[in-house]
Amino acid sequence: MxxxxxxxxxxxxxxxxxxxxxxxxxxxxxxxxxxxxxxxxxxxxxxxxxxxxxxxxxxxxxxxxxxxxxxxxxxxxxxxxxxxxxxFGLVFQSFNLFPQYTALKNVTLARELLAQEQPDFKENKKKILEDIQADGRELLAKMGLSERADHYPSQLSGGQQQRVAIARALALHxxxxxxxxxxxxxxxxxxxxxxxxxxxxxxxxxxxxxxxxxxxxxxxxxxxxxxxxxxxxxxxxxxxxxxxxxxxxxxxxxxxxxxxx
Amino acid sequence: MIEFFTSSTFQTVLSALNSGFLKTLQLFFITLIGALPLGLVISFGSMSRIPPLRWLTRLVVWVIRGTPLVLQIIALFYVPGMKEWFTWPSGENGRMLAVCVAFIINYACYFSEIYRGGIQGVPKGQQEAGQVLGMTKAQIFRHITLLQMIKRIVPPISNEIITLVKDTSLARVIALQEVIWMGESFMKGNSGISGLVWPLFFTAVYYLAFSGIVTVLLGKLEKKLDFFQ
Known part of the structure; x- marks a missing residue:
């Protein structure tokens, strides 16, 4: 189907x-x-x-x-x-990364906010956030950006920014x-x-x-x-x-x- | 020279100016604490999708920005009593209250326009990126737009805040005993001293020192936000 x-x-x-x-x-x-x-x-x-x-x-x-x-x-x-x-995930022509967050935070932010809506978020907060971080790093690694996880968008080339944007879209599966x-x-x-x-x-x-x-x-x-x-x-x-x-x-x-x- | 600074006249003038400047500071900080958030509310009103609310807000902003602050202080202080709507508490506290309300409204209107520019200056793609990631409107504002807006508005807001330091002197129009009023009082007579001109000009030292400190602090804030573009 x-x-x-x-x-x-x-x-x-x-x-x-x-x-x-x-x-x-x-x-x-x-x-x-x-x-x-x-x-x-x-x-x-x-x-x-x-x-x-x-x-x-x-x-x-x-x-x-x-x-x-x-x-x-x-x-x-x-x-x-x-x-x-x-x-749906969307990767924009102009990247639209969030300039005030590092590459990693760009990837994890939306999932962190969504996780807050889970009923068990309060009890397992630490574990949940750690998992999201680990996933984010893994996605950036897949994009060949392990070394750039803690860089801000303005410190990245256009190609790197767009790969962060792809990782960000993929993070929500x-x-x-x-x-x-x-x-x-x-x-x-x-x-x-x-x-x-x-x-x-x-x-x-x-x-x-x-x-x-x-x-x-x-x-x-x-x-x-x-x-x-x-x-x-x-x-x-x-x-x-x-x-x-x-x-x-x-x-x-x-x-x-x-x-x- | 040293004798002058240790003279009882100088000590009297200094302590009067200090107490006046304390009022100046009070007015300054209360205005900021009230006007910074109120300005944000007004800016939302002026960007509202409900036309009557938008028009009304913009009308108020136009009137407040289009008339002198002095006039607003006088009107707010005297008109309610004349019309028997309500009366301000008597004495210095009542004056301070009325002046604070006038300043907060006036400055909130100026701030609101700066906020509006700041919010509208954040590229639309930022909001869309948040939307496609499933964020709520509130989350987008708080986690994405807000800091980008703050970065944009720090220079123009700094300007307004420096102006506010000096605008506080307008409060003397209803005889609030802030630092200029105090300085001037030694010309007419205060604590048995009269005919002194220098205390009025000496108030400039207070303004210069304070606006200097404010400038440095706001400059630091601007630097702090330099970590992103």
Whole structure:
């Protein structure tokens, strides 16, 4: 069964329709890349999945449970939305690390706050916090950042910051990890280290949605690709097939612009 | 020269100025303790998503910032009695109370605008990062926005606080016996001394020393927040 089912999502900003009838499924352990030019709605779609934007139409289900229905206000209550968000992790284009916390604290903060809501937090406080710390260090080690755990974001390179941001998103064990152009804000020589980490996650069968402009990366790492243009899904299918042998004329035009550039 | 500093006149003036300056300090600290948190409440009001609340708050801030503090002190002290709404306690305590209320309201309005700038200056992505990590609004404010806001507002707030050191002298308009009032009293006559001009100018020493200390402390706070960008 699909871990994520998105049906007929539609979103307007004022009179402008930015998403129209977006539907797709994502299987557990698969990576989905979303490609398309700027303004095609990719980022808005990702933001809808993370409840940063509210779709005007459509439904979102995770592991068979309906978690959002535009027609049902009961699925949109603030208190519940907060819990539902945890199905998704989001890595931002501009990292958005918390500048006043070390790399490690960036990774552990949200879990520490969530742990406070556990009924046994008071009795086992020390143990719980130690476990969270240990997990955080382990995640940073996985990102190749053991040495940087106690550095502040301003002391890290862009690539290092983005890897901390990935560790931060992973710390809450989301069902689906979303990336919003994770390398677009990086200098070209720093994109490699971030892409390598994402590639490793894909090899470990992490369920992911990656909005990206790196076509070769999408082809090699993703299982599925969606090409969006003007707020609609123009083409979706097997990653290699869509990128190497696109069926639609618009996809072909978009991809040829990339290979020229 | 030494004779002057040991003279009984100097001793009398000094102890009067000291007691006046104690009132100045009292007014200064009470204003800060009241206005710093009240300003935050007002800034939330001026950013409220409920339009009438937002308009009302901004109207109040406009009136308070748009009129002289002296006028507000006079109005707050005399008008309630004239209109028979209520009367302030008599004597020096009543004056102090009225002046403190006027100062707290006035400074809270100035602080609120600085807070608003500070909060709105924190990039939106910070809040969104907190949201996607499942934090509540209160947690985001307390654990993410607050310190970033404080870092941004320390320089402008420092400015206001230095101004407050000197603004306390406005309290003499309703005859609160703060340090300027005391200094001036030796011109007209106080403790059998009159016609002395220097005590009034000598009060400057108090202000300079105190604003110097405040400047150093606020500078230290600013340095302390330098650990992040």
């Amino acid at each position: 699909a871990i994520l089912e998105v049906h007929h999502i539609e979103k307007h900003f004022g009179a402008t329709r930015v998403l129209e009838d977006i539907s797709f499924d994502l299987e557990q352990g698969q990576a989905l890349a979303i490609i398309g030019s700027s303004g095609s709605g990719k980022t808005t779609l990702l933001r809808c999945l993370n409840f940063l934007e509210k779709p005007d139409q459509g439904t979102i289900s995770v592991a068979g449970n309906l978690i959002f229905d535009a027609a049902d206000p009961a699925t949109q209550r603030e208190s519940e939305v907060r819990k539902k968000r945890l199905h 989301p069902d689906i990890l979303c990336f919003d152009e994770p390398t677009s804000a990086l200098d070209p020589e720093l994109t490699g280290e971030v892409l390598r980490v994402i590639r490793e996650l894909a090899e470990q069968r992490t369920t992911m949605i990656i909005v990206t402009h790196e076509m070769a990366f999408a082809r090699d790492v993703a299982d599925q690709v969606i090409f969006m243009d003007g707020g609609v899904i123009v083409e979706q299918g097997d990653a290699r097939q869509v990128i190497e042998h696109p069926r639609e004329e618009r996809t072909r035009q978009f991809l040829s612009r990339y290979s020229e550039g």
